[in-house]
Amino acid sequence: MTLDGTELPRCPRAIALAMRPLPLPVLGVALTQFARRVTDSHPGLLRRLGPYAQRTVLIDPTDLPFAFWLDPEAGPRISAHRRHRAPAADARIAGPVAALIGMLHGRFDGDALFFSRDLTIEGDTEAVLALRNALDDAELDLSEELIRLSGPAGALLRRLLAGVERVSGLPLHRDDRNGGFA
Numbered sequence: 001m002t003l004d005g006t007e008l009p010r011c012p013r014a015i016a017l018a019m020r021p022l023p024l025p026v027l028g029v030a031l032t033q034f035a036r037r038v039t040d041s042h043p044g045l046l047r048r049l050g051p052y053a054q055r056t057v058l059i060d061p062t063d064l065p066f067a068f069w070l071d072p073e074a075g076p077r078i079s080a081h082r083r084h085r086a087p088a089a090d091a092r093i094a095g096p097v098a099a100l101i102g103m104l105h106g107r108f109d110g111d112a113l114f115f116s117r118d119l120t121i122e123g124d125t126e127a128v129l130a131l132r133n134a135l136d137d138a139e140l141d142l143s144e145e146l147i148r149l150s151g152p153a154g155a156l157l158r159r160l161l162a163g164v165e166r167v168s169g170l171p172l173h174r175d176d177r178n179g180g181f182a
Helices: 013-019 024-041 044-048 050-054 097-104 110-115 125-138 142-149 151-168
Strands: 057-061 067-071 077-081 091-095 120-123
Touching: 024 044, 024 077, 024 142, 044 050, 044 125, 050 125, 057 097, 057 125, 091 097, 091 125, 097 110, 120 125, 142 151
Parallel strands: 057 091
Antiparallel strands: 057 067, 067 077, 091 120
């Protein structure tokens, strides 16, 4: 359930199917590099985790063909795994990718998502809460971070992401005063 009470968008099946053949080790390396660049730009993010930086979290977008294992203390490090082969983690947060990204971007309320059962949290819930609070404080916009790191291709990527967001309904940007993608 979104902040305005509407149903959560789901990742279009065609997008999820197109992601199935992605080489997971390569995806993990790319996500780790991206996460490290983001934390370099937002150094307080990992510090904000405090003792929970030592906890691993399995982020499980249930409408995608894989889950992400996050180890904040390792720089951070992210690895991608088929859901049935994911390593054990101290905590797991699962739900549609729209819920996970929308919560990160401040577009959906995490408590409402949890109580409406759109999100499931297992294991060390305090670690998940610490991660959520650290991400909230950083006010990240993953699309803008990716665009910033894309150099000259950033303008093209901005248009591509805006189109994907428009067609899919997925909350790919932080919705604040700038109104999203310019």
